[in-house]
Amino acid sequence: MTSLSFVQESTLFDFFTDLHRHPETAKEEFRTTEKVRSLLSAHGVRLLDTGLPTGLIAQIGGHRPGPVLALRCDMDALPVAEDSGVPYASEEKGKMHACGHDFHTTAVLGAALLLKEREDALHGTVKVLFQPGEEINYGAEVFLATGLLEDVREYYAIHTCPELENGTLGIRPGPVMAAPDRFSVTLRGRGAHGAQPQNALDPMPAMAALIVGMQTVVSRRMNPFAPAVVSVTHAEAGRTWNVIPDTAFLEGTVRTMTPADRDLAEESLRQMVLHTAASYGCEADFRYLRQSAPLINDEALARFAAETARGLGFAVRPQDDTMIGEDFAIYLERRPGCFIRVGTGGGWPLHHPKFHVDPAALLPTARYLAVLIEKRLSSLSAPEGKG
Ligand SMILES: [Zn+2]
Ligand SMILES: [Zn+2]
Missing domain, CATH: 3.40.630.10 (Zn peptidases)
Structure with missing residues:
Protein backbone atom coordinates (compact mmCIF):
# COMPACT_ATOMS: atom_id res chain seq x y z
CA MET A 1 0.00 0.00 0.00
CA PRO A 175 -0.78 34.09 23.74
CA VAL A 176 -3.81 32.10 22.54
CA MET A 177 -4.53 29.66 25.37
CA ALA A 178 -4.31 29.97 29.13
CA ALA A 179 -2.23 28.40 31.86
CA PRO A 180 -4.82 26.07 33.48
CA ASP A 181 -3.56 26.19 37.07
CA ARG A 182 -5.20 24.61 40.07
CA PHE A 183 -5.40 25.67 43.72
CA SER A 184 -6.78 24.38 46.99
CA VAL A 185 -7.26 25.90 50.42
CA THR A 186 -7.67 24.06 53.69
CA LEU A 187 -8.77 26.30 56.55
CA ARG A 188 -8.15 25.06 60.07
CA GLY A 189 -10.06 26.62 62.98
CA ARG A 190 -11.70 25.13 66.06
CA GLY A 191 -15.07 23.45 66.14
CA ALA A 192 -17.72 23.99 68.79
CA HIS A 193 -21.45 23.79 69.48
CA GLY A 194 -23.39 25.78 66.91
CA ALA A 195 -24.85 27.85 69.74
CA GLN A 196 -21.45 28.76 71.23
CA PRO A 197 -19.31 30.66 68.71
CA GLN A 198 -17.26 32.03 71.62
CA ASN A 199 -15.72 28.57 71.98
CA ALA A 200 -14.94 28.25 68.26
CA LEU A 201 -12.63 29.63 65.60
CA ASP A 202 -15.15 29.21 62.83
CA PRO A 203 -13.64 28.47 59.40
CA MET A 204 -17.02 29.01 57.66
CA PRO A 205 -17.01 32.83 57.45
CA ALA A 206 -13.34 32.68 56.36
CA MET A 207 -14.32 30.32 53.55
CA ALA A 208 -17.25 32.52 52.53
CA ALA A 209 -15.04 35.62 52.55
CA LEU A 210 -12.49 33.85 50.37
CA ILE A 211 -15.02 32.59 47.82
CA VAL A 212 -16.17 36.18 47.24
CA GLY A 213 -12.84 37.91 47.89
CA MET A 214 -10.79 35.81 45.49
CA GLN A 215 -12.66 37.44 42.61
CA THR A 216 -11.05 40.75 43.55
CA VAL A 217 -7.66 39.30 42.58
CA VAL A 218 -8.94 39.54 39.02
CA SER A 219 -10.80 42.85 39.39
CA ARG A 220 -8.41 44.74 41.73
CA ARG A 221 -4.93 43.24 41.28
CA MET A 222 -4.68 42.29 37.61
CA ASN A 223 -4.47 44.67 34.68
CA PRO A 224 -8.00 45.05 33.29
CA PHE A 225 -6.56 44.49 29.79
CA ALA A 226 -5.06 41.17 30.85
CA PRO A 227 -7.57 38.30 30.70
CA ALA A 228 -7.69 36.24 33.88
CA VAL A 229 -10.17 33.89 35.56
CA VAL A 230 -10.44 32.66 39.14
CA SER A 231 -13.15 30.03 39.64
CA VAL A 232 -13.89 28.40 42.98
CA THR A 233 -15.48 25.15 41.87
CA HIS A 234 -15.64 22.98 44.99
CA ALA A 235 -16.26 23.94 48.61
CA GLU A 236 -16.89 21.73 51.60
CA ALA A 237 -17.32 22.31 55.31
CA GLY A 238 -19.37 20.95 58.14
CA ARG A 239 -21.73 17.98 58.35
CA THR A 240 -24.77 19.08 60.28
CA TRP A 241 -26.83 22.07 61.44
CA ASN A 242 -25.73 22.59 65.02
CA VAL A 243 -21.97 22.00 64.99
CA ILE A 244 -19.35 24.55 63.95
CA PRO A 245 -16.76 22.54 61.99
CA ASP A 246 -13.00 22.42 62.60
CA THR A 247 -12.01 22.79 58.98
CA ALA A 248 -13.20 24.01 55.62
CA PHE A 249 -11.92 23.18 52.16
CA LEU A 250 -12.20 24.85 48.80
CA GLU A 251 -10.52 24.42 45.44
CA GLY A 252 -10.69 25.78 41.95
CA THR A 253 -8.79 26.97 38.93
CA VAL A 254 -6.85 30.06 37.87
CA ARG A 255 -6.42 30.94 34.19
CA THR A 256 -3.91 33.49 32.92
CA MET A 257 -2.38 34.25 29.53
CA THR A 258 1.18 35.38 30.37
CA PRO A 259 3.90 34.17 32.76
CA ALA A 260 3.88 37.55 34.59
CA ASP A 261 0.11 37.46 35.16
CA ARG A 262 0.44 33.90 36.35
CA ASP A 263 2.99 34.92 38.99
CA LEU A 264 0.83 37.86 40.06
CA ALA A 265 -2.32 35.75 40.38
CA GLU A 266 -0.58 33.07 42.41
CA GLU A 267 1.07 35.52 44.80
CA SER A 268 -2.08 37.65 45.23
CA LEU A 269 -4.18 34.59 46.03
CA ARG A 270 -1.60 33.32 48.50
CA GLN A 271 -1.57 36.64 50.37
CA MET A 272 -5.35 36.86 50.40
CA VAL A 273 -5.79 33.30 51.67
CA LEU A 274 -3.21 33.55 54.46
CA HIS A 275 -4.32 36.98 55.69
CA THR A 276 -8.04 36.34 55.38
CA ALA A 277 -7.70 33.10 57.32
CA ALA A 278 -5.67 34.88 60.03
CA SER A 279 -8.26 37.64 60.32
CA TYR A 280 -10.81 34.97 61.32
CA GLY A 281 -8.40 33.29 63.72
CA CYS A 282 -7.82 30.35 61.38
CA GLU A 283 -4.76 28.82 59.77
CA ALA A 284 -4.65 28.20 56.05
CA ASP A 285 -2.85 25.67 53.92
CA PHE A 286 -2.70 27.12 50.39
CA ARG A 287 -1.60 24.91 47.54
CA TYR A 288 -1.06 26.17 44.01
CA LEU A 289 -0.37 23.64 41.29
CA ARG A 290 1.08 24.95 38.06
CA GLN A 291 -0.02 22.86 35.12
CA SER A 292 0.87 23.71 31.51
CA ALA A 293 2.08 27.22 30.72
CA PRO A 294 0.13 29.79 28.69
ZN1 LIG B 1 -8.07 18.91 22.92
ZN1 LIG C 1 -9.86 18.73 25.57
Whole structure:
Protein backbone atom coordinates (compact mmCIF):
# COMPACT_ATOMS: atom_id res chain seq x y z
CA MET A 1 0.00 0.00 0.00
CA THR A 2 1.47 3.36 -0.92
CA SER A 3 1.03 6.40 1.31
CA LEU A 4 -1.11 8.07 -1.29
CA SER A 5 -3.57 5.20 -1.22
CA PHE A 6 -4.08 5.84 2.50
CA VAL A 7 -4.26 9.60 2.19
CA GLN A 8 -7.59 9.79 0.43
CA GLU A 9 -10.85 11.09 1.71
CA SER A 10 -12.46 7.64 2.09
CA THR A 11 -9.54 5.93 3.84
CA LEU A 12 -8.93 8.82 6.21
CA PHE A 13 -12.66 8.77 6.97
CA ASP A 14 -12.56 5.02 7.77
CA PHE A 15 -9.56 5.44 10.07
CA PHE A 16 -11.13 8.41 11.82
CA THR A 17 -14.54 6.79 12.35
CA ASP A 18 -12.90 3.66 13.76
CA LEU A 19 -11.00 5.78 16.31
CA HIS A 20 -14.20 7.65 17.08
CA ARG A 21 -16.08 4.40 17.75
CA HIS A 22 -13.35 3.22 20.11
CA PRO A 23 -12.24 6.19 22.20
CA GLU A 24 -9.56 5.59 24.83
CA THR A 25 -8.98 7.98 27.71
CA ALA A 26 -5.61 9.32 28.88
CA LYS A 27 -2.81 6.77 29.39
CA GLU A 28 -5.02 3.99 28.00
CA GLU A 29 -4.53 4.69 24.29
CA PHE A 30 -3.35 1.11 23.61
CA ARG A 31 -5.61 0.26 20.68
CA THR A 32 -5.11 3.69 19.10
CA THR A 33 -1.33 3.38 19.48
CA GLU A 34 -1.39 -0.07 17.84
CA LYS A 35 -3.48 1.16 14.92
CA VAL A 36 -1.15 4.06 14.24
CA ARG A 37 1.93 1.90 14.76
CA SER A 38 0.80 -0.77 12.31
CA LEU A 39 -0.02 1.75 9.59
CA LEU A 40 3.26 3.63 10.00
CA SER A 41 5.21 0.35 10.03
CA ALA A 42 3.40 -0.87 6.91
CA HIS A 43 4.67 2.27 5.17
CA GLY A 44 8.24 1.82 6.39
CA VAL A 45 8.17 4.81 8.72
CA ARG A 46 10.85 4.67 11.40
CA LEU A 47 9.55 4.60 14.98
CA LEU A 48 11.71 5.80 17.86
CA ASP A 49 11.80 3.88 21.13
CA THR A 50 9.97 6.04 23.67
CA GLY A 51 9.82 3.30 26.32
CA LEU A 52 6.26 4.42 27.05
CA PRO A 53 3.20 2.14 27.11
CA THR A 54 1.15 4.40 24.83
CA GLY A 55 1.97 7.05 22.24
CA LEU A 56 4.49 6.98 19.42
CA ILE A 57 7.23 9.14 17.99
CA ALA A 58 7.91 8.62 14.28
CA GLN A 59 10.87 10.04 12.39
CA ILE A 60 10.81 10.93 8.69
CA GLY A 61 13.48 12.52 6.50
CA GLY A 62 17.12 13.08 7.25
CA HIS A 63 18.24 12.08 3.73
CA ARG A 64 19.25 15.69 3.17
CA PRO A 65 20.81 17.92 5.82
CA GLY A 66 18.55 20.34 7.66
CA PRO A 67 16.89 21.02 10.98
CA VAL A 68 14.48 18.86 12.97
CA LEU A 69 10.87 20.00 13.23
CA ALA A 70 8.11 18.35 15.27
CA LEU A 71 4.50 17.83 14.28
CA ARG A 72 2.38 16.81 17.24
CA CYS A 73 -1.09 15.38 17.72
CA ASP A 74 -2.82 14.05 20.81
CA MET A 75 -4.76 10.77 20.94
CA ASP A 76 -6.78 10.63 24.16
CA ALA A 77 -10.55 10.80 24.61
CA LEU A 78 -12.65 12.01 27.53
CA PRO A 79 -14.92 10.40 30.15
CA VAL A 80 -18.00 11.90 28.47
CA ALA A 81 -21.12 9.96 27.35
CA GLU A 82 -21.60 10.74 23.66
CA ASP A 83 -24.86 12.28 22.46
CA SER A 84 -23.70 13.57 19.08
CA GLY A 85 -26.03 11.48 16.92
CA VAL A 86 -23.28 10.67 14.39
CA PRO A 87 -23.63 7.18 12.82
CA TYR A 88 -20.13 6.25 14.03
CA ALA A 89 -20.74 7.26 17.69
CA SER A 90 -18.69 5.84 20.54
CA GLU A 91 -19.18 2.17 21.34
CA GLU A 92 -17.29 2.53 24.63
CA LYS A 93 -19.68 3.37 27.46
CA GLY A 94 -19.02 6.75 29.07
CA LYS A 95 -16.07 7.57 26.79
CA MET A 96 -16.02 9.91 23.85
CA HIS A 97 -13.71 11.78 21.53
CA ALA A 98 -15.30 15.05 22.63
CA CYS A 99 -12.18 17.16 21.97
CA GLY A 100 -11.49 15.91 18.43
CA HIS A 101 -8.21 14.15 19.22
CA ASP A 102 -9.33 11.37 16.84
CA PHE A 103 -9.39 14.04 14.12
CA HIS A 104 -5.91 15.25 15.11
CA THR A 105 -4.49 11.71 15.09
CA THR A 106 -5.95 10.91 11.67
CA ALA A 107 -4.95 14.19 10.01
CA VAL A 108 -1.40 14.08 11.41
CA LEU A 109 -1.07 10.42 10.40
CA GLY A 110 -2.13 11.44 6.88
CA ALA A 111 0.45 14.23 6.91
CA ALA A 112 3.14 11.80 8.13
CA LEU A 113 2.46 9.43 5.24
CA LEU A 114 2.50 12.26 2.72
CA LEU A 115 5.83 13.39 4.14
CA LYS A 116 7.10 9.80 3.92
CA GLU A 117 6.33 9.87 0.18
CA ARG A 118 8.43 13.03 -0.07
CA GLU A 119 11.16 11.80 2.28
CA ASP A 120 14.00 12.12 -0.24
CA ALA A 121 13.09 15.74 -0.92
CA LEU A 122 12.89 16.90 2.71
CA HIS A 123 15.64 19.32 3.78
CA GLY A 124 15.92 17.91 7.26
CA THR A 125 13.84 15.73 9.54
CA VAL A 126 10.37 15.74 11.02
CA LYS A 127 9.53 13.98 14.25
CA VAL A 128 5.83 13.17 14.33
CA LEU A 129 4.48 12.99 17.86
CA PHE A 130 1.40 10.87 18.56
CA GLN A 131 1.04 12.02 22.12
CA PRO A 132 -0.91 10.30 24.90
CA GLY A 133 -2.66 11.95 27.85
CA GLU A 134 -3.16 15.56 26.77
CA GLU A 135 -6.36 15.95 28.79
CA ILE A 136 -4.55 15.20 32.06
CA ASN A 137 -1.42 17.25 31.34
CA TYR A 138 0.67 14.11 31.08
CA GLY A 139 1.83 13.48 27.54
CA ALA A 140 3.98 16.50 26.75
CA GLU A 141 6.00 16.11 29.95
CA VAL A 142 6.68 12.42 29.41
CA PHE A 143 7.51 12.89 25.73
CA LEU A 144 10.04 15.59 26.60
CA ALA A 145 11.45 13.37 29.35
CA THR A 146 12.30 10.65 26.78
CA GLY A 147 15.17 12.86 25.57
CA LEU A 148 14.09 12.14 21.98
CA LEU A 149 13.12 15.76 21.33
CA GLU A 150 16.35 17.53 22.30
CA ASP A 151 17.15 18.32 18.67
CA VAL A 152 13.71 19.70 17.77
CA ARG A 153 13.91 23.30 16.59
CA GLU A 154 10.21 24.15 16.15
CA TYR A 155 6.91 22.55 17.13
CA TYR A 156 3.59 22.52 15.24
CA ALA A 157 0.19 21.20 16.31
CA ILE A 158 -3.48 21.49 15.40
CA HIS A 159 -6.75 21.60 17.28
CA THR A 160 -10.30 21.25 16.05
CA CYS A 161 -12.40 24.41 16.20
CA PRO A 162 -16.22 24.07 16.18
CA GLU A 163 -16.72 27.80 15.63
CA LEU A 164 -14.93 27.75 12.25
CA GLU A 165 -16.13 25.86 9.16
CA ASN A 166 -14.03 23.43 7.10
CA GLY A 167 -11.75 25.48 4.88
CA THR A 168 -10.93 28.06 7.54
CA LEU A 169 -7.94 27.99 9.87
CA GLY A 170 -7.50 30.06 13.03
CA ILE A 171 -3.92 31.29 13.34
CA ARG A 172 -2.60 34.17 15.44
CA PRO A 173 0.73 35.04 17.04
CA GLY A 174 1.07 35.62 20.77
CA PRO A 175 -0.78 34.09 23.74
CA VAL A 176 -3.81 32.10 22.54
CA MET A 177 -4.53 29.66 25.37
CA ALA A 178 -4.31 29.97 29.13
CA ALA A 179 -2.23 28.40 31.86
CA PRO A 180 -4.82 26.07 33.48
CA ASP A 181 -3.56 26.19 37.07
CA ARG A 182 -5.20 24.61 40.07
CA PHE A 183 -5.40 25.67 43.72
CA SER A 184 -6.78 24.38 46.99
CA VAL A 185 -7.26 25.90 50.42
CA THR A 186 -7.67 24.06 53.69
CA LEU A 187 -8.77 26.30 56.55
CA ARG A 188 -8.15 25.06 60.07
CA GLY A 189 -10.06 26.62 62.98
CA ARG A 190 -11.70 25.13 66.06
CA GLY A 191 -15.07 23.45 66.14
CA ALA A 192 -17.72 23.99 68.79
CA HIS A 193 -21.45 23.79 69.48
CA GLY A 194 -23.39 25.78 66.91
CA ALA A 195 -24.85 27.85 69.74
CA GLN A 196 -21.45 28.76 71.23
CA PRO A 197 -19.31 30.66 68.71
CA GLN A 198 -17.26 32.03 71.62
CA ASN A 199 -15.72 28.57 71.98
CA ALA A 200 -14.94 28.25 68.26
CA LEU A 201 -12.63 29.63 65.60
CA ASP A 202 -15.15 29.21 62.83
CA PRO A 203 -13.64 28.47 59.40
CA MET A 204 -17.02 29.01 57.66
CA PRO A 205 -17.01 32.83 57.45
CA ALA A 206 -13.34 32.68 56.36
CA MET A 207 -14.32 30.32 53.55
CA ALA A 208 -17.25 32.52 52.53
CA ALA A 209 -15.04 35.62 52.55
CA LEU A 210 -12.49 33.85 50.37
CA ILE A 211 -15.02 32.59 47.82
CA VAL A 212 -16.17 36.18 47.24
CA GLY A 213 -12.84 37.91 47.89
CA MET A 214 -10.79 35.81 45.49
CA GLN A 215 -12.66 37.44 42.61
CA THR A 216 -11.05 40.75 43.55
CA VAL A 217 -7.66 39.30 42.58
CA VAL A 218 -8.94 39.54 39.02
CA SER A 219 -10.80 42.85 39.39
CA ARG A 220 -8.41 44.74 41.73
CA ARG A 221 -4.93 43.24 41.28
CA MET A 222 -4.68 42.29 37.61
CA ASN A 223 -4.47 44.67 34.68
CA PRO A 224 -8.00 45.05 33.29
CA PHE A 225 -6.56 44.49 29.79
CA ALA A 226 -5.06 41.17 30.85
CA PRO A 227 -7.57 38.30 30.70
CA ALA A 228 -7.69 36.24 33.88
CA VAL A 229 -10.17 33.89 35.56
CA VAL A 230 -10.44 32.66 39.14
CA SER A 231 -13.15 30.03 39.64
CA VAL A 232 -13.89 28.40 42.98
CA THR A 233 -15.48 25.15 41.87
CA HIS A 234 -15.64 22.98 44.99
CA ALA A 235 -16.26 23.94 48.61
CA GLU A 236 -16.89 21.73 51.60
CA ALA A 237 -17.32 22.31 55.31
CA GLY A 238 -19.37 20.95 58.14
CA ARG A 239 -21.73 17.98 58.35
CA THR A 240 -24.77 19.08 60.28
CA TRP A 241 -26.83 22.07 61.44
CA ASN A 242 -25.73 22.59 65.02
CA VAL A 243 -21.97 22.00 64.99
CA ILE A 244 -19.35 24.55 63.95
CA PRO A 245 -16.76 22.54 61.99
CA ASP A 246 -13.00 22.42 62.60
CA THR A 247 -12.01 22.79 58.98
CA ALA A 248 -13.20 24.01 55.62
CA PHE A 249 -11.92 23.18 52.16
CA LEU A 250 -12.20 24.85 48.80
CA GLU A 251 -10.52 24.42 45.44
CA GLY A 252 -10.69 25.78 41.95
CA THR A 253 -8.79 26.97 38.93
CA VAL A 254 -6.85 30.06 37.87
CA ARG A 255 -6.42 30.94 34.19
CA THR A 256 -3.91 33.49 32.92
CA MET A 257 -2.38 34.25 29.53
CA THR A 258 1.18 35.38 30.37
CA PRO A 259 3.90 34.17 32.76
CA ALA A 260 3.88 37.55 34.59
CA ASP A 261 0.11 37.46 35.16
CA ARG A 262 0.44 33.90 36.35
CA ASP A 263 2.99 34.92 38.99
CA LEU A 264 0.83 37.86 40.06
CA ALA A 265 -2.32 35.75 40.38
CA GLU A 266 -0.58 33.07 42.41
CA GLU A 267 1.07 35.52 44.80
CA SER A 268 -2.08 37.65 45.23
CA LEU A 269 -4.18 34.59 46.03
CA ARG A 270 -1.60 33.32 48.50
CA GLN A 271 -1.57 36.64 50.37
CA MET A 272 -5.35 36.86 50.40
CA VAL A 273 -5.79 33.30 51.67
CA LEU A 274 -3.21 33.55 54.46
CA HIS A 275 -4.32 36.98 55.69
CA THR A 276 -8.04 36.34 55.38
CA ALA A 277 -7.70 33.10 57.32
CA ALA A 278 -5.67 34.88 60.03
CA SER A 279 -8.26 37.64 60.32
CA TYR A 280 -10.81 34.97 61.32
CA GLY A 281 -8.40 33.29 63.72
CA CYS A 282 -7.82 30.35 61.38
CA GLU A 283 -4.76 28.82 59.77
CA ALA A 284 -4.65 28.20 56.05
CA ASP A 285 -2.85 25.67 53.92
CA PHE A 286 -2.70 27.12 50.39
CA ARG A 287 -1.60 24.91 47.54
CA TYR A 288 -1.06 26.17 44.01
CA LEU A 289 -0.37 23.64 41.29
CA ARG A 290 1.08 24.95 38.06
CA GLN A 291 -0.02 22.86 35.12
CA SER A 292 0.87 23.71 31.51
CA ALA A 293 2.08 27.22 30.72
CA PRO A 294 0.13 29.79 28.69
CA LEU A 295 0.28 28.74 25.03
CA ILE A 296 2.18 31.44 23.12
CA ASN A 297 2.48 31.22 19.33
CA ASP A 298 5.71 32.49 17.80
CA GLU A 299 5.21 35.61 15.69
CA ALA A 300 7.23 34.56 12.62
CA LEU A 301 6.02 30.96 12.66
CA ALA A 302 2.37 32.01 12.93
CA ARG A 303 2.93 34.25 9.90
CA PHE A 304 4.57 31.37 8.01
CA ALA A 305 1.72 28.99 8.90
CA ALA A 306 -0.90 31.55 7.80
CA GLU A 307 0.85 32.32 4.50
CA THR A 308 1.19 28.63 3.72
CA ALA A 309 -2.51 28.11 4.47
CA ARG A 310 -3.59 30.98 2.21
CA GLY A 311 -1.38 29.58 -0.54
CA LEU A 312 -3.40 26.35 -0.37
CA GLY A 313 -6.72 28.18 -0.56
CA PHE A 314 -7.64 28.20 3.14
CA ALA A 315 -9.31 31.22 4.65
CA VAL A 316 -7.27 32.34 7.67
CA ARG A 317 -8.79 34.10 10.66
CA PRO A 318 -7.10 35.19 13.86
CA GLN A 319 -7.93 32.43 16.30
CA ASP A 320 -9.97 33.39 19.35
CA ASP A 321 -8.37 33.50 22.78
CA THR A 322 -9.57 30.79 25.10
CA MET A 323 -9.02 30.34 28.82
CA ILE A 324 -8.88 26.58 28.26
CA GLY A 325 -5.40 25.06 28.68
CA GLU A 326 -3.43 22.82 26.32
CA ASP A 327 -0.29 20.87 27.16
CA PHE A 328 1.27 21.69 23.76
CA ALA A 329 2.30 24.86 25.64
CA ILE A 330 4.91 22.79 27.51
CA TYR A 331 6.84 22.19 24.26
CA LEU A 332 6.59 25.89 23.41
CA GLU A 333 8.20 26.83 26.73
CA ARG A 334 11.35 25.21 25.32
CA ARG A 335 11.23 25.99 21.59
CA PRO A 336 9.11 28.23 19.36
CA GLY A 337 6.16 26.86 17.49
CA CYS A 338 2.63 27.40 16.32
CA PHE A 339 -0.71 25.96 17.41
CA ILE A 340 -3.23 26.04 14.59
CA ARG A 341 -7.01 25.84 15.00
CA VAL A 342 -8.68 23.88 12.23
CA GLY A 343 -12.25 24.72 11.25
CA THR A 344 -14.21 21.51 11.80
CA GLY A 345 -17.70 23.02 12.14
CA GLY A 346 -20.42 21.35 14.19
CA GLY A 347 -21.08 24.28 16.49
CA TRP A 348 -21.08 22.32 19.77
CA PRO A 349 -18.20 23.28 22.06
CA LEU A 350 -15.21 21.12 22.94
CA HIS A 351 -15.92 18.52 25.67
CA HIS A 352 -19.70 18.69 25.04
CA PRO A 353 -21.59 15.36 24.57
CA LYS A 354 -22.91 16.68 21.23
CA PHE A 355 -19.48 17.79 19.96
CA HIS A 356 -18.70 16.51 16.47
CA VAL A 357 -16.44 17.43 13.59
CA ASP A 358 -16.82 17.62 9.82
CA PRO A 359 -14.70 14.70 8.53
CA ALA A 360 -14.37 16.48 5.18
CA ALA A 361 -11.72 18.64 6.88
CA LEU A 362 -9.40 15.63 7.36
CA LEU A 363 -7.84 15.46 3.92
CA PRO A 364 -7.20 19.20 3.44
CA THR A 365 -5.71 19.33 6.95
CA ALA A 366 -3.37 16.39 6.27
CA ARG A 367 -2.22 18.02 3.02
CA TYR A 368 -1.75 21.40 4.67
CA LEU A 369 0.39 19.99 7.48
CA ALA A 370 2.59 18.06 5.06
CA VAL A 371 3.13 21.15 2.91
CA LEU A 372 3.74 23.32 5.98
CA ILE A 373 6.49 21.02 7.29
CA GLU A 374 8.14 20.51 3.89
CA LYS A 375 8.12 24.23 3.11
CA ARG A 376 9.38 25.16 6.54
CA LEU A 377 12.27 22.69 6.29
CA SER A 378 13.17 24.15 2.89
CA SER A 379 13.02 27.73 4.09
CA LEU A 380 15.19 26.97 7.14
CA SER A 381 17.74 25.25 4.92
CA ALA A 382 17.86 28.08 2.36
CA PRO A 383 20.92 30.34 2.88
CA GLU A 384 18.78 33.26 4.14
CA GLY A 385 16.84 30.95 6.48
CA LYS A 386 19.86 29.88 8.48
CA GLY A 387 20.83 31.30 11.86
ZN1 LIG B 1 -9.86 18.73 25.57
ZN1 LIG C 1 -8.07 18.91 22.92
